[in-house]
Amino acid sequence: MTARLMEQACSWLADQREAMAECLKTLVEIDSHSHDKAGNDAVADVIAGWLEADGIELKRTSRPHAGDILEARLEGTQAGHVLLMGHRDTVFPTGTVARRGYTQRGDLAFGPGVADMKAGLVLNCFVLRALRRLPSLPYPVHALFTADEEIGSLDGRAFIEEAVQGARAVFNAEPGRVSGNVVTARKGGAGFLIEVEGRAAHSGVNHADGASAIEALARKIVKLHALTDHAAGVTTNVGVIEGGMSRNTVAPWARAQLDVRFVSASQRERLYADIEAIVAEQELPGTSGSLTRTSAFLPLEARMSEVLFGHYQGHAARLGFAVEGEFTGGCSDAGFTASLGVPTLCGVGPVGAKMHTDEEVCRLDTLVPRAQAVAATLLDLGDLTGEGAKSPVSA
Known part of the structure; x- marks a missing residue:
């Protein structure tokens, strides 16, 4: 039949x-x-x-x-x-x-x-x-x-x-x-929005009073990219960054878009935990980060x-x-x-x-x-x- x-x-x-x-x-x-x-x-x-x-x-x-x-x-x-x-x-x-x-x-x-x-x-x-x-x-x-x-x-x-x-x-x-x-x-893969808040200051007059969100974000990006493991099929990629007010202002804000890929569900769980820890860590006094997942595929x-x-x-x-x-x-x-x-x-x-x-x-x-x-x-x-x-x- x-x-x-x-x-x-x-x-x-x-x-x-x-x-x-x-x-x-x-x-x-x-x-x-x-x-x-x-x-x-x-x-x-x-x-x-x-x-x-x-x-x-x-x-x-x-x-x-x-x-x-x-x-x-x-x-x-x-x-x-x-x-x-x-x-x-x-x-x-x-x-x-x-x-x-x-x-x-x-x-x-x-x-x-x-x-x-x-x-x-x-x-x-x-x-x-x-x-x-x-x-x-x-x-x-x-x-x-x-x-x-x-x-x-x-x-x-x-x-x-x-x-x-x-x-x-x-x-x-x-x-x-x-x-x-x-x-x-x-x-599988996911997209994340990373947002960092800092403290503005004039870069010439009172630079020490500022807390650069851009510097804090840059430090996080280095750590995030270090999670890439090509042999295991895990990749992390910050593809978009933006932030700051002007060249002569310590940046009070910065944000980035992160793409991650993984082969298995267990890799995903470890990767998510590592990303959350990196974003939560205070890179510089006066700065803080937040993480929002914008997309996810299994x-x-x-x-x-x-x-x-x-x-x-x-x-x-x-x-x-x-x-x-x-x-x-x-x-x-x-x-x-x-x-x-x-x-x-x-x-x-x-x-x-x-x-x-x-x-x-x-x-x-x-x-x-x-x-x-x-x-x-x-x-x-x-x-x-x-x-x-x-x-x-x-x-």
């Missing part, structure tokens, strides 16, 4: 390349920067129209300050759904489409967000449409379309964690690597994708393409689901390259086979409950 369902789904998808490319063009031609609610909601409108036309059940949750949350559902005969994930937002500011919209050169498509991850949204939609045409599904399939992943999923995370409850597996349609591989492990540890990747790799081979698992230092929503103990595979979207740049590109020849691989795998998952089960991790 399962083999017949896989054959039917893959057969329908085999004829959809041009339709998928046309849908990709439609989505790319809509500006949807993370802070552009209207643009993100316009993308949701288009997706909803495609899925409703095939009779797929939708739930849309209005959000006041972010793009709406859109969820699609197909029913199945057993408990334990499969979750497809994708984010509608891009890093490109509103107005980018007017300057450089969708273009196509042979099997290559260009445009803002074409790979990250509007091609993945199209893939998820066509997988749902293929499954909708089957006589029945062995278990339910849900798809979640969020709108703020590029800025840390501050609004979307709660919906992701709710949607994954009871799931047997997750496929996150971030772009496939330029190598053609999928992502089996990702770093890691996708390799053990949470291993069994699921084995299923995917086998079906990809039967479909005619070879694929390996790959580690990346970038973060994604896959870490949230994996850290809740649910087998998760990321980077299953069409193959892309040069994401977040003006040269971002998607390989159109990978639209169909990557969609077929996801559809075949999710129809043939069996029991994955033993894979890497663990207690939830908070961020």
